[in-house]
Amino acid sequence: MALPQQLTLPVDPPSEVETLAESLRAHWPSIMAARVKAQEQLVFLRSELDELIPHSTNMVVFGSLGRYEFTAESDVDWTLLIDAQADTQHLDAALAIERRLEELNVKKPGRERTFGGLTVSHDLLHKIGGEDDTNRNTTQRILLLLESVPLGSDSRAYDGVVNNVLKRYVQEDVEGAGLDSPFKVPRFLQNDIARYWRTVAVDFAYKRRLRARSGWALRTAKLRMSRKLIYAAGLLACYACETDAGSARPHDPDAVLQVVGRLRQLVRQTPLDVVARTVLRYPALLEAGAGLFSAYDGFLALLGEGESRRRLSELRPDEADRDPVYAKVRDLGQRFQDALTRMFFDADTPLRDLNRKYGVF
Amino acid sequence: MALLGFSTGSVARADFRAAVATLRGSATSAIELSALRADELGPLLEAYAELDLSPYRYVSVHAPSAFALSDEPAIARALLPLAHRGIPIVVHPDTIHQHALWRPFGRLLLVENMDPRKPAGRTAAELAGVFAHLPEASLCFDIAHARRYDTSMLEAYRILSCFGGRLAQVHISELDSDCRHRRISPAAIRAYREVSALIPRHVPVIIESDVAAGQVDAELAAARDALGWNRPRRARLDRPGIARRGGASIGTLGRARRNCA
Numbered sequence: 001m002a003l004p005q006q007l008t009l010p011v012d013p014p015s016e017v018e019t020l021a022e023s024l025r026a027h028w029p030s031i032m033a034a035r036v037k038a039q040e041q042l043v044f045l046r047s048e049l050d051e052l053i054p055h056s057t058n059m060v061v062f063g064s065l066g067r068y069e070f071t072a073e074s075d076v077d078w079t080l081l082i083d084a085q086a087d088t089q090h091l092d093a094a095l096a097i098e099r100r101l102e103e104l105n106v107k108k109p110g111r112e113r114t115f116g117g118l119t120v121s122h123d124l125l126h127k128i129g130g131e132d133d134t135n136r137n138t139t140q141r142i143l144l145l146l147e148s149v150p151l152g153s154d155s156r157a158y159d160g161v162v163n164n165v166l167k168r169y170v171q172e173d174v175e176g177a178g179l180d181s182p183f184k185v186p187r188f189l190q191n192d193i194a195r196y197w198r199t200v201a202v203d204f205a206y207k208r209r210l211r212a213r214s215g216w217a218l219r220t221a222k223l224r225m226s227r228k229l230i231y232a233a234g235l236l237a238c239y240a241c242e243t244d245a246g247s248a249r250p251h252d253p254d255a256v257l258q259v260v261g262r263l264r265q266l267v268r269q270t271p272l273d274v275v276a277r278t279v280l281r282y283p284a285l286l287e288a289g290a291g292l293f294s295a296y297d298g299f300l301a302l303l304g305e306g307e308s309r310r311r312l313s314e315l316r317p318d319e320a321d322r323d324p325v326y327a328k329v330r331d332l333g334q335r336f337q338d339a340l341t342r343m344f345f346d347a348d349t350p351l352r353d354l355n356r357k358y359g360v361f
Numbered sequence: 362m363a364l365l366g367f368s369t370g371s372v373a374r375a376d377f378r379a380a381v382a383t384l385r386g387s388a389t390s391a392i393e394l395s396a397l398r399a400d401e402l403g404p405l406l407e408a409y410a411e412l413d414l415s416p417y418r419y420v421s422v423h424a425p426s427a428f429a430l431s432d433e434p435a436i437a438r439a440l441l442p443l444a445h446r447g448i449p450i451v452v453h454p455d456t457i458h459q460h461a462l463w464r465p466f467g468r469l470l471l472v473e474n475m476d477p478r479k480p481a482g483r484t485a486a487e488l489a490g491v492f493a494h495l496p497e498a499s500l501c502f503d504i505a506h507a508r509r510y511d512t513s514m515l516e517a518y519r520i521l522s523c524f525g526g527r528l529a530q531v532h533i534s535e536l537d538s539d540c541r542h543r544r545i546s547p548a549a550i551r552a553y554r555e556v557s558a559l560i561p562r563h564v565p566v567i568i569e570s571d572v573a574a575g576q577v578d579a580e581l582a583a584a585r586d587a588l589g590w591n592r593p594r595r596a597r598l599d600r601p602g603i604a605r606r607g608g609a610s611i612g613t614l615g616r617a618r619r620n621c622a
Contacts, residue, residue, distance in 0.1 A: 056477075085538055156477055156510060163513035253558035253589075257518040264515065 016269065016276035017293070023280065024290050030300035031069070031272065031293065038070035045076070046151050048104060052096045056084030058150040058158040059097060060119075063109070064303075066147035067226065068270045071304035075107040079140070081150075083121040083157035094118050121161045125168060128192065135199055141165060142196040145267045146230045146237075162267070167260045174256055181250030182259040185242050185358050189263075193234035200227050217315040217326055224333035225299040232340055233271035236278045239354045240266055272296065282349040285342075292339035298332045362390060363590060364419045364565035365581060370395030371534070371542060371569045372577070377405055381412055383574045388581060391419035393451065393530075393567040399428040399436065406439055419565040421449040421471065421530060430458055437462035444469040449529060451501045454482030460494040471501035471529050474520055476540045477510045484510065485519040492527070499529035502560070504553050504587075505569070509536040514555045521559040531560055533584050534569040544570045545583040553587035560588060 015035070021028055042065070053059050060066075060081045064074040078101075080094040094117050101108070124141045127133045145165065150158035169189035174182045204223050208216050241259055248258060266274060272293075279289030302308045302325070311325045320326045344355045366389035369380035377394055384392065392414065396402040402425055414420050422443055428436060433456070440450050444466045451471045457463055463470050472491055475482040482491055483506070492498060500520075507517035521528070534542040535549040545553075560566075566588060572580050585591055 156483075159516075160511050160513065163511055163515040167513045167515070253554075254518060254556060257515055257555060260513065260515055261518060261522075 016273040016280060020276040020280055020289065020293070024286065024293075026290055026293065028293050028297040030071075030297045030304060034064070034069045034071055034300050034304070035270075037072075038065055038068040041065060041070050041076075042149060042151070045106075049097055049100060049151055050153055052093055052100060053080070053152040054084075054087070054089060054093050055153070056157055057082050057090065057093070058152040058155055060144065060148050060150050060158055062143050062148050064226070066143070066149050067230075067272070068149075069226070069272070069300055071300060073107075073303060073306055073309045075109045076101065077109040079117065079119040081119050081121065081144075081157055081161060083160050090118055121157070121164075124161060125164050128165075128168060128188075135203070138192065138196055138199060142193055142234070143230075146193075146234050146271060163260065163264060166263050166267070167256065170256050170259050170263070181245075182255050183241060183245035183248045183250055185238050185354060186259070186263070187358065190235065190238040190358060193231065193238065196234075197227070197231035215313055216317055217320065217323075217329065218309065218312040221299065221302070221312060221329045221333070224329070225296060225336055228336065228340070229271045229275070229296065232344075233274040235344075235355075235359070236274050236351075237263060237266040239351060239358075240278075242354065243350050278351070279343075282347070282351070284347040284349050285351075288339045288342035288347060291335055292343070295332045295335035295339060298328070299336070302328060302332070363562055364391040365389060365568070365584060366391035366393070366417065366419070366565075367568045367572070367577070367580075368393040368395045368423065368532075370397055370423070371571055372574070375401050377401075378408065378412070381414075384577065385413075385416065387577050389577075390417060391421075391565045391567060392417045393421045393423055395423040397423060397426045399425040399432060401425070402436065402439060406443075409443070421451055421565070421567070423451045424453075424456070426453045426456060428456065433457075433459055434462055441465060449499070451530065451532075453479070454488070454491045455479050457491070457495075463495060464497065467497045468499050468529070470495060470498040472498050473501040473503050473532065474506050476503075476506040476536060478540055484516055485523045488520060488524060492524070498527070500524045500527040501530040501532060502528055503532035503569075504556070505532065505534045505536045505542065505549070508549065508552055509540060512552070514552055517556045518559070521556055525559060528560065528564055531564055531566045531588075532569050533566055533587060534571075542569045542571050544572060544576065544580060545587055550583060550587040554589055557587065557589040562590070 017028075017031060017035070020026075021032075042061075045061070049059060058081050059078055061076055061078045063077040064070050065076055078097070080090065080097065082090055119140055123132075123137055124144065127137055128141070144162060148158075152158075166189070169186050169192070170182055172188045173179050173184075173186050177187075200223065204219060207219065241262065244262060249255065252258065269277065275292065276289070279285045308325045308328075311323070312329065315323055315326055344351055344359070346352070367380070367384055369377040369392065372383050373380035375398065381392070394405055394409070394412075396405045405422070422440065424440055425436060444450055447469070449469045449471050450466060451473055452463070453475060454472050455475065472482065472488070472495065474488060477483060481487055488500070502520060504517060507520055508514060510516050533545065533553070535545050537543050566584060568580055568584050570580050
């Protein structure tokens with residue numbers, strides 16, 4: 001898609017990835033290309049769709065575009081996030097956006113689609129836990145925090161919902177559990193991120209059975225790489241609440257907002273930036289970080305090649321052992337997992353202790 | 362004693378004389394003379410010298426909130442003599458188009474953060490752009506506007522963290538869904554308390570809630586409650602020296618605590 005001439009590329013997201021690449025003298029062409037492509041796509045979508053997005057709402061994009069990992073083969077998963085008075089025009093606006101996306105030939109998500117249509121802020125904010133917190137609601141909430149970008153004339157609805165959701169988690173830990181300081185790992189949030197990850201992993205097996213193994217290999221690749229990356233970034237954001245506390249005063253009346261503000265800064269970054277930021281902070285992670293980014297670069301290269309992606313979409317489990325594309329997926333997944341294991345369990349950093357304390361039990 | 366009072370507009374809309382009369386005898390030490398519509402400014406300026414403002418230790422004037430671009434020089438010229446007398450002037454950032462007209466007000470120009478309907482000046486990032494053009498200007502922090510923008514109060518926290526050094530006055534009320542000023546509810550009190558520690562006690566507070574004469578005392582009590590004035594404060598926030606009527610001691614704190622652009 002051509003980039004409109006009159007528009008300039010946004011400067012966001014602030015990139016820790018580039019800093020890490022420079023620091024390691026590494027070259028991750030697919031990661032960098034995907035970031036540029038995501039920025040171009042966001043500029044294009046904003047130019048085409050902003051006028052359709054009502055005040056007090058935001059169109060929010062998720063998935064590879066939300067992570068700034070957009071490739072030629074990527075689709076666009078989105079929702080119209082409502083944080084306003086009820087208005088019959090909200091559905092009309094969502095339908096108009098859908099029609100415009102079709103006219104623009106923007107690729108739709110397949111059956112994996114998590115979003116689409118309308119999302120109302122109240123369910124995301126007030127149904128954290130309990131019977132009404134469906135898989136869909138949990139997934140939307142966590143992805144809103146960890147891989148989303150708002151579109152619209154401003155980002156007020158999106159910012160308000162994300163800020164309130166984060167505050168809900170932090171406040172619950174402090175006021176509900178009687179913590180003496182909010183400058184600790186936010187367990188409520190961390191447990192919800194862990195729940196999301198486990199749900200994705202369990203649903204993977206469920207979908208494999210339900211869909212007669214159709215699309216199994218592509219889902220496997222995403223589970224091993226991009227879904228796992230989100231989980232890792234979520235954990236690192238939670239751990240940073242404790243490791244970044246510095247000289248924070250735990251009894252400041254505004255301590256909760258300090259932590260919410262810190263978390264907001266972190267989740268505003270892409271998952272890869274959150275990981276890169278951690279690697280840059282702890283030199284003991286540099287080697288593992290290099291391995292992780294190299295594997296992820298290979299993953300994005302694979303997803304960006306139409307032929308490989310199609311092969312993964314069509315591959316049956318009984319063909320996997322002798323398929324060269326799937327062999328690559330397996331290798332990349334193993335290298336990615338090895339790097340995460342070194343980062344979280346082996347390297348001598350505070351992450352290891354935090355992981356012992358919070359990671360499992 | 363803390364500086365707390367009402368905007369004349371909250372008590373009697375455009376009738377500032379009636380508002381001054383209504384507030385006489387109330388437990389207020391501050392007042393904001395409101396000329397929200399451009400045609401209210403002339404009468405207010407003409408009457409200013411005759412108004413009995415002796416009960417107040419802090420007086421400010423709210424500039425019109427909407428006017429034609431061509432009227433901006435005349436309005437700035439009309440208000441500047443008040444600033445020369447040490448009277449702080451509260452302005453909405455979306456009304457400022459010619460920054461050079463307003464720079465002579467220096468620290469006595471109080472830029473107010475806006476509600477979500479406005480196109481500018483709503484967030485810390487947007488205010489940073491305004492202060493870049495008006496480096497000497499101070500902040501009138503409207504806590505209700507900030508809450509209406511972001512009910513989590515994180516944006517309010519950001520504005521106060523970024524521009525606490527510029528803080529010269531606070532507006533307090535509650536906004537309804539149409540952004541009209543209403544009386545402060547218990548929910549708003551709870552929200553405002555989350556950031557009240559960032560508001561030094563010497564900063565004048567002006568109530569903008571729409572109140573009848575019989576509701577003045579109750580609204581004063583609600584404002585004190587929301588600001589945490591009924592509780593002991595941390596010493597780090599109790600800094601002396603802020604605007605007195607006719608004085609020019611606004612903004613004696615550091616001008617900017619961090620880059621919020």
